[in-house]
Amino acid sequence: MKRTERVGAIIKTLTDTPNKLYPLQYFCDAFDVAKSSISEDINIADTAVRFTGTGYIETISGAKGGVRFSPDITPEQLLVLQEEFCSRIKDSSRILGGGFLYTSDIMFDTHLMNRLATVFAKKFKEKEADYVATVETKGISLASMVARQLNLPLIIIRREAKVSEGSTVSINYFSGSYDRVQKMSISKRAVVPGSKAIIIDDFMRGGGSTKGISDILSEFEVTVVGTGIAIASMLPEKKKIDDYTAIVFLGDVDEEQKTIEVIPNYQIF
Amino acid sequence: MKRTERVGAIIKTLTDTPNKLYPLQYFCDAFDVAKSSISEDINIADTAVRFTGTGYIETISGAKGGVRFSPDITPEQLLVLQEEFCSRIKDSSRILGGGFLYTSDIMFDTHLMNRLATVFAKKFKEKEADYVATVETKGISLASMVARQLNLPLIIIRREAKVSEGSTVSINYFSGSYDRVQKMSISKRAVVPGSKAIIIDDFMRGGGSTKGISDILSEFEVTVVGTGIAIASMLPEKKKIDDYTAIVFLGDVDEEQKTIEVIPNYQIF
Structure with a gap:
């Protein structure tokens, strides 16, 4: 097998399973070549991947070491992505009344979500x-794509x-968006007490729902180490949680003028 | 830029967005090289990707042509995947009583779901x-990963x-699993009438829920052209829908003996 093909196959394998560590030996066995050749291949693979601006290949040394692909986004690509996301949101036909916007088509555009996920995968790596x-x-x-990338x-x-969840822990919390008490429930089997979690959600207004997630996780002594929100509304300025990263901020939704104000978050990194 | 690096960058770009068609010109511009070189690069990229058994690169000719990556799985890899999936399900600690199994940890293992998704992406391409x-x-x-791959x-x-869904259409249907009438609702904005859909779901017992999805889609004159189920129970043999593709079949769940019978579907393709 030629080097060009081997490098391609390495890239495909590593990028299929982002942030999964492969021992160098894995590729030596797959291609039946020496470690020195694989090391060179990996350097070339890293250069190729970096050229696309979508990630890099890291080599971790030591007995438990190996090689892995980490998704990345350049500042220029981030801005392009944010502007595309903003312009999708700005479409006035999304206005549902009562300040609600229809965004399901965006949040279930999996190629777009995969790109947004990279922002959080980079931020919380x-x-x-x-x-x-x-x-x-x-x-x-979105959360599935973040989980996959990390x-x-x-x-x-x-x-x-x-x-089908078995025994669960439930809490009630107040949602400002829906102006009522809502419920959340989590399977006891889902979480190991004392662990760390990243919260990902599509939208935040007052932060009640995100605070709810944080509260229910704290029932398991799980620490929240990062919160990523696709769209956060500018108002109210004071949220129920302080520390979160939004990709864009939603401003005024004017039902009469049919305008939607939305701007990129320029301070993600 | 060297050919090896260019091939790697092409692979990364194409596999990031499966089944998305890129004009050859896209890569000519990205690397500032002639079409003949890019064509050769793509042949090499195809060989490299095929070596991993995870897909292939197709060139579509004509004015609306271009190049795209299609995910694939070899018969050997499919069997390995099915056996891994079966052995994850067989763990007796999943038994919840009443014939229910805890499977959320499996269905939210996104690397596993991404591999299962390839089976459906291939089947329904x-x-x-x-x-x-x-x-x-x-x-x-799982459905997100299938949507992304297709x-x-x-x-x-x-x-x-x-x-936040705007105006919706709702139906009631009888779920055998839960032994009660359940409700489903779909946003009118989500669907274009007269289109075609693939249904993906995690589990099927009697098929009531899948039949429900089909019924609610038919309210929009949407034709179901394929149904993919991760785990289908062997009983009842007669489901409410006839045409579906399961990855594995779930047999007897014995609460006393703490055994779970699950076997691969050997007739997916």
Whole structure:
């Protein structure tokens, strides 16, 4: 097999499973070549991947070492992505009244979500989280992509305790968006007490729902080490949680003028 | 830039967005080289990707032509995947009583779901579907991965009509698993009437829920052109829908003996 093909096959394998560590020996066996050749291949693979601006290949030394692909995004690509996301949101036909916007088509555009996920995968990579957590339903596609890119298990918090979840812990919390008390429930089997989680959600207004996720996780002594929100509203300025990263900010939704104000968050990194 | 690096960058770009068609010119511009060179690069990229058994690169000729990556799985890899999936399910600690199994940790293992998704992406590739559809919640991660691999929008059918969905169509259906009437709701904005959909779900017992998805889609004159189920129970043998593809079949769950019978579907392709 030629080097060009080997490098291609290495890239395909590593990028299929982001942040999964492969021992160098894995590729030596797959291609039946020496470690020195594989090391060179990996350097070339890294250059190729970096050229696309979508990630890099890291070599971790030591007995438990190996090689892995980490997704990345350049500042220029981030801005392009944010502007595309803003312009999708700005479409005035999304206005549902009562300040609500229809965004399901965006949040279930999986190629777009996969790109947004990279922003959070980059932002939270060093947090050493054990899980990605979200509450059903609209953020699940995004959270799935983040979990995949960080090679972490996903925890879905349910609105209702389901028989297929086994024994569950539930809490009630106040949602400002819906102006009522809502419920959240999490399977006891889903979480190891004392672990660390990243929260991912599609939308935040007052932060009640995100605070709810944080509260229910704290029932298991799980520490929240990062919170990523696709769209955060500018108002109210004071949220129920302080520390979160939004990709874009939603301003005024004017039902009469049919305008939607939305701007990129320029301070993600 | 060297050929080896260029081939790597092409692979990364194509495999990031499966089944998305790129004009050859896209890569000519990206690397500032002639079409003849890019054509050769793509042949090498195809060989490299095929070596991993995880897909192939197709060139579509004509004015609307271009190049795209299609995910694939070899018969040997499929069997390995099915056996891994079976052995994860067989763990006796999953037994919840009443014939229910705890499977959320599996259905939210996004690397595993991404591999299972390839089975359905391969199976349904030629169906020319317009959407991938699922009902919340447990199949969403799998359905997201299928939608991403087929480059199709995802439709999530909700259990409850939400204000953020705008105007919705709802149906009631009988779920054998839960032995009660359940509700499903779909946003009118989510679907173009007269289109085609693939249904993806995590589990099927009697097929009531899948039949429900099909029924609610038929309210929009949407034709179901394929149904993929991660785990289908062997009993009842007669389901409410006839045409579906399961990855594995679940047999007897013996609460006393603490055994779970589960076998691969050997007739997927």
